Amino acid sequence: MAMTEARPMMPHESIVVERLNALEERLSRLEAQWQHVQEELPENRASIIVFSGDLDKVLPAFIIATGAAAMGMHVSLFFTFWGLNALKKRRDLSGKGFLEKLFALMTPVGTEGLGVSKMNFFGIGAKLLRTLMKRKQVASLEELAQMAQEMGVKIIACQMSMDVLGLTKDELWDGIEVGGVATFLADATKSRVTLFI
């Protein structure tokens, strides 16, 4: 630090310089740590694993997702295992092995095929729930799902589950991502809200 000065510094002046140096050093350290805190603070983000393929559980997933998006949050919905049934747009048996075909035939196709987790009675429970929701003018699952995509909710299909169940990306909704547990964790570790549904 070059200081052009007319007379030598007085003792109390050199103390001032020392204190200034110390302050600047402490402040720089705190500013650097601040950078670190900024990166470590959770973001305004929610990450939800949709494991269930039941209508009554996929519904709250989309209700929370659209609610959070409406509040300005970033939302990731990670669909895995039974949850993938909700994302199916059609059933495609071509190119599937016997067991994969069996699984494909045994599992519902898309949101309209989902049952409820309790009192399903071969679909009556799901119909009843849909009727009650319609009467109360609650958005249907299909409306919620479309709303979610329009609101920028990120929808990720679990690659590993797709592999195990023999599902291809073509069979699932358009505009979704495919990813693994690392994809989920990358979002989840920055989230304020993490749920497994």
Next chain:
Amino acid sequence: MAMTEARPMMPHESIVVERLNALEERLSRLEAQWQHVQEELPENRASIIVFSGDLDKVLPAFIIATGAAAMGMHVSLFFTFWGLNALKKRRDLSGKGFLEKLFALMTPVGTEGLGVSKMNFFGIGAKLLRTLMKRKQVASLEELAQMAQEMGVKIIACQMSMDVLGLTKDELWDGIEVGGVATFLADATKSRVTLFI
């Protein structure tokens, strides 16, 4: 910054003033950012969605809630869909439509009517669990629920589910709140622990 001085500042003195100004500015910026961090840090809070109405799942919800409250945490339990069965104090069929009546008759009333999610065998599983808990002197669900309310655990009933199922606030426990997904998210985004049970 007014400085009444007898002689003009020396060059090294004006450098000191510049460094002081710079330090004060950096510090003010950091203090402002600090305020922001304070608001963004998760609070000592847990927010739990109780979607399930199964005895074996409502139990851990209350065990976690009372455990967290005992550790000084703020706890919110958001009861939605089947979970609302646990909050029912009586069954009220008056003023309900046919489908709502059907749902009301098909679903249990209050904590004592809940089954277990596995091996329920028309209530035997729930009785077995209750007997085993009593023998080991574990608090019953009713005791835990009362304890939770006394400890200040916030209990919220989901407005939308109440509408869909045709439940009124009178049918539910006293001293609870009614709210929507925004109510849950307002607490959840400030929480360290978020669960969907």
Next chain:
Amino acid sequence: MAMTEARPMMPHESIVVERLNALEERLSRLEAQWQHVQEELPENRASIIVFSGDLDKVLPAFIIATGAAAMGMHVSLFFTFWGLNALKKRRDLSGKGFLEKLFALMTPVGTEGLGVSKMNFFGIGAKLLRTLMKRKQVASLEELAQMAQEMGVKIIACQMSMDVLGLTKDELWDGIEVGGVATFLADATKSRVTLFI
């Protein structure tokens, strides 16, 4: 603060000292608060309650746990209620009362005995899932569980559930901890990801 000086401080010099004092005080306050933030920031940690004893739900618990551990995260898996079935290494009926024996005989032993939550058909669903996983060269539950332990994932068995179900530590895997809800919460409140599976 002793300052040996040849001449009295000029007015602007005493202002400098005042500003230095004020800066140091503000900085010390910020540094103290900083310590507090460091302790309050969530750690690189995931805490997962494994309540379910279904193969299809215990699997994602271990997939997330090993995935998170591979990304350098600290992971705690807290097994409670049906989840304890996955941790059983053998069935031990000695020293058990009648109801505990009944429960022990009715619940599966270890990961190989677990069914799936949907379409189990007395074990066919679980076998089908295992076959599909093997074909796609996805690690089996047993491999994942071993990997998790080797990667340092902390596995905790719920003490209260063990008491209620009459399970002893000898019946469960080696190298696991036994703890209560406080054990879970101690980890969970420091976690970025909390899930109830």
